[in-house]
Every structure is written in structure tokens, then in C-alpha cells.
Amino acid sequence: MARKILLLKYGLPGALALLFLSGAVYYLFIQPEPSSLTTLETVVQPQDAGPAGVSTGTVLLSLFYPAPSALPDEPLLLKEEKKPVRRFSQPERQAMEVLRELSRPSPSGIPSALPPEALPLHVFFLEERLAVVDYSRKIQENLPGGMDAERTALYAIVHTVTFNFPQISAVRLLVEGKEQETLAGHFGIEGNLQADLSLIQDYQNPAGNIRVETLPP
Amino acid sequence: MRILFVVLLLLPCLPADLRSQSGARLPLIVLDAGHGGTDSGARNAEAGLTEKDAALSAAQALEKAFLQDRRLTVLLTRTGDIEMPLHARAEKANRARGQLLISIHTGFDTRADRAGARVYFLGPAHLPAAVSAKTVTGVKSPASLVPWAEAQVPFVNESNDLALLLQARLNTPFLSIHSVQSSPLLLLHFCAMPAVLVELGNLADPADLTRLTSEEGRSQWTPAVKSSVYEYLFGNTR
Numbered sequence: 001m002a003r004k005i006l007l008l009k010y011g012l013p014g015a016l017a018l019l020f021l022s023g024a025v026y027y028l029f030i031q032p033e034p035s036s037l038t039t040l041e042t043v044v045q046p047q048d049a050g051p052a053g054v055s056t057g058t059v060l061l062s063l064f065y066p067a068p069s070a071l072p073d074e075p076l077l078l079k080e081e082k083k084p085v086r087r088f089s090q091p092e093r094q095a096m097e098v099l100r101e102l103s104r105p106s107p108s109g110i111p112s113a114l115p116p117e118a119l120p121l122h123v124f125f126l127e128e129r130l131a132v133v134d135y136s137r138k139i140q141e142n143l144p145g146g147m148d149a150e151r152t153a154l155y156a157i158v159h160t161v162t163f164n165f166p167q168i169s170a171v172r173l174l175v176e177g178k179e180q181e182t183l184a185g186h187f188g189i190e191g192n193l194q195a196d197l198s199l200i201q202d203y204q205n206p207a208g209n210i211r212v213e214t215l216p217p
Numbered sequence: 218m219r220i221l222f223v224v225l226l227l228l229p230c231l232p233a234d235l236r237s238q239s240g241a242r243l244p245l246i247v248l249d250a251g252h253g254g255t256d257s258g259a260r261n262a263e264a265g266l267t268e269k270d271a272a273l274s275a276a277q278a279l280e281k282a283f284l285q286d287r288r289l290t291v292l293l294t295r296t297g298d299i300e301m302p303l304h305a306r307a308e309k310a311n312r313a314r315g316q317l318l319i320s321i322h323t324g325f326d327t328r329a330d331r332a333g334a335r336v337y338f339l340g341p342a343h344l345p346a347a348v349s350a351k352t353v354t355g356v357k358s359p360a361s362l363v364p365w366a367e368a369q370v371p372f373v374n375e376s377n378d379l380a381l382l383l384q385a386r387l388n389t390p391f392l393s394i395h396s397v398q399s400s401p402l403l404l405l406h407f408c409a410m411p412a413v414l415v416e417l418g419n420l421a422d423p424a425d426l427t428r429l430t431s432e433e434g435r436s437q438w439t440p441a442v443k444s445s446v447y448e449y450l451f452g453n454t455r
Contacts, residue, residue, distance in 0.1 A: 145259030
């Protein structure tokens with residue numbers, strides 16, 4: 001009887017205290033740092049330890065590739081594909097990683113809009129929702145040329161960054177740290193580039209990039 | 218008297234193409250050969266042809282064809298293999314007060330349905346956000362200062378007219394059925410005149426390659442460009 005009383009008197013509060021303590025320890029020391037990538041979905045648990053705070057698993061991200069089924073009179077569109085990418089806790093490092101993946105073929109085998117040698121050198125997230133992406137010169141030297149190739153390369157980058165990082169609404173593209181007038185002679189990149197949904201397959205916007213026969217008076 | 222004699226002596230030395238038979242100054246058109254220098258544009262490695270070279274050859278062939286007719290004068294933005302920023306090309310055209318600008322490019326796409334000539338202009342959907350809400354029938358007063366990036370705004374309708382004429386006429390020699398497209402091309406933003414960009418064929422297409430590189434091929438499409446320009450400027454094709 002006395003054992004029962006002792007158990008009720010000290011055992012229950014003790015168990016509750018233990019539960020509270022373990023919760024506090026988990027919250028303070030064990031819980032992983034919350035990601036700022038609100039749309040990221042962890043699909044695989046940590047695969048390689050690496051230096052502390054670097055790679056913590058794999059995430060499924062949206063990457064953009066030239067859509068193979070564009071109609072003859074439409075500009076080449078982009079197609080979204082999900083791809084597992086190494087996960088990083090720091091958003092800028094994560095952006096570097098997804099842009100590195102963007103230079104490789106899509107999971108369904110679509111060749112990238114970017115040359116395989118075109119790799120990002122730096123990515124900075126600035127205030128006012130701007131990401132600065134600095135590429136190696138190979139992006140200009142090895143781009144196949146032509147308006148369609150240039151535009152798909154540009155917007156593959158812009159959409160891949162803005163779709164995966166909701167805190168970013170525009171991208172400033174640099175080549176080896178310097179602003180360029182264009183990437184390949186057609187489209188201006190001196191300003192901030194925003195996502196253009198009319199260039200994404202299945203996102204066609206009738207007010208956007210469609211053929212124009214006549215103009216309103 | 219002596220001055221008059223010198224002037225009369227020098228008169229024949231003036232370029233004939235600057236004056237019409239009646240002595241009035243002829244309209245000036247600007248032909249811009251795309252790319253140049255380290256910017257080769259599209260490349261067909263197998264054929265050993267780059268877009269910058271194809272565009273310059275096409276521009277020079279057109280210049281020759283236009284000058285033969287003596288109905289207008291021609292300014293080429295570049296005459297050699299030099300790198301030239303787009304704003305410098307537009308500045309050259311704007312300073313010369315060209316009546317229109319045609320920027321000559323080529324495409325490169327291995328898909329068969331991408332062959333042929335394609336004409337682009339800067340449509341209302343691609344104007345700078347700040348001006349797209351305004352009417353495009355804007356004022357062309359030289360007294361008002363126009364921001365560099367909005368130079369094309371007052372000419373959108375004229376550019377569309379020129380683009381439609383060129384596309385309709387180029388479809389025949391290039392055996393294509395393409396329609397005019399609006400595209401946010403940087404050069405067109407800066408042009409204070411009707412301006413279009415023409416992709417004169419696809420470097421990946423063997424038939425288009427022949428049209429671009431052979432004398433016979435060029436003779437198929439130069440009349441199409443000439444008649445479009447004449448109709449646009451003078452209201453008739455000859």
C-alpha cells in the first residue's frame with residue numbers, strides 16, 4: 001500500500017518531469033534547424049555526414065528544361081520536372097546545388113537548357129527578394145546560340161530559383177562577377193529577371209508570349 | 218564665284234546613293250548584322266558557319282540589292298567581324314535617324330519544323346511594365362525626352378506593320394508558314410524607329426543553309442525583303 005502511495009506521490013510527477021526534460025533537450029539541442037525552403041520535401045534521410053551543417057539529406061526540387069513538344073510557331077517553352085537534390089540548410093548553398101543539377105539532363109532524359117560546363121560560381125540572396133547568380137564564362141562560350149536557346153537557358157535559371165525559394169522573386173545574372181548586356185546577343189540581363197509563366201508548358205498565359213497578328217487600335 | 222566653282226566641282230564626288238534623281242535626300246534604312254567578334258551567335262560546326270558571318274553576308278547582300286535600285290540609302294551597323302553592344306547599334310541607328318531598322322539573325326534548331334524565316338517585333342506585351350499600361354499610339358515629339366528603354370514605344374504599331382509585310386513575303390522563298398511573333402528583344406527596345414528582327418533561316422536546315430550561303434539562294438529572298446521595305450516606305454513594291 002505504502003509502495004503504491006510512493007509511486008503515485010513521486011513516480012508520476014517524476015515521469016512527467018522526465019518527459020518535459022527530454023522534450024526540452026530535444027527542442028534545444030537535437031531538433032534540426034528549420035529550413036527556410038518552405039516548399040522542400042525531404043524524401044531521403046541523411047546519406048553522407050559531411051562537415052557540420054552542410055549536407056543533411058536529399059530534397060525534391062523543381063527544375064526547368066526545354067519542353068520537347070513546342071509547336072512550330074511558339075517560342076520554345078520550359079517544362080518543370082522534379083529532381084532529388086542534395087539538401088543544404090543554407091538557402092544560398094541549396095540554390096548553388098540545384099543550379100549545378102540544372103546543367104545535367106532531367107530525370108526523364110531531356111537535355112539541359114544550359115551547357116554541361118556552365119556552373120554557378122556564387123549565389124547570394126539579397127534583400128528585396130533578389131537572388132544574384134554568378135555563372136562561369138562557359139555559360140556564354142558554350143551556349144548553342146539562337147534566340148530560343150538563349151531564352152530557355154535564362155528562364156531555366158530564373159524559374160528554378162524563384163520556384164524553389166519563395167523568398168526570391170527576381171534573379172540578377174552575372175558572368176564571372178560582371179554584369180552583361182545579354183547572355184547571347186538577344187535578351188537583356190542587366191536588370192532583374194522575374195519568372196515568366198507564359199514560358200512554362202501548362203502555364204500558358206494568353207496575355208503573354210503569343211503570336212501577334214494585329215494590335216489593338 | 219570661286220567658291221561656287223569649287224562646289225560645282227565637288228558635287229559629282231558626293232555618293233550617288235545619298236541623292237535621288239530629283240536631288241531630294243533618300244530615306245535611310247539601317248541593316249544590323251547580329252552578333253560579331255567573340256559573340257558568334259548560333260553555330261553549325263559541320264557546315265563551318267556561324268550566325269555572325271551569315272548575318273553579315275546577308276546584310277551586305279541586301280545593302281547591295283537596295284543600292285542598285287537607288288530608292289534609299291543603307292547604313293550597316295557593322296561592316297566587319299567586330300563585337301558591338303546592342304545599345305551601340307541602336308545609338309548608331311538613332312543618330313543617323315533611320316526610317317527603319319532590320320536586325321538580321323539566323324536560328325539554329327535541329328527540329329525540322331523550325332526551318333524558314335521568322336520575324337519578330339516588340340509587341341505591347343513585352344514593353345517595359347511602366348509603359349505597357351499607357352496607349353501605344355504615343356507622342357513622337359522630339360522635344361520630349363524619351364527614356365532609352367522606351368524608345369520603341371511610339372513605334373510599336375509601325376514595327377508590327379513592317380514585321381507583317383516581311384513575314385508574309387519571306388514565307389514564300391523560305392517555304393515556311395510562320396507568323397509574326399512578339400519578343401522582348403533588347404535591341405528593339407532602344408530603337409527610335411520601326412524596328413524588327415528577322416531570323417533568315419535556320420543554320421541546322423540544309424535548304425536554309427543553301428539560301429544563306431549561295432548567290433542563287435540569296436537571290437530568292439532579297440527581293441522579298443526589298444519589296445516589303447518599299448511597300449512599307451513608299452506604299453508600292455517598285
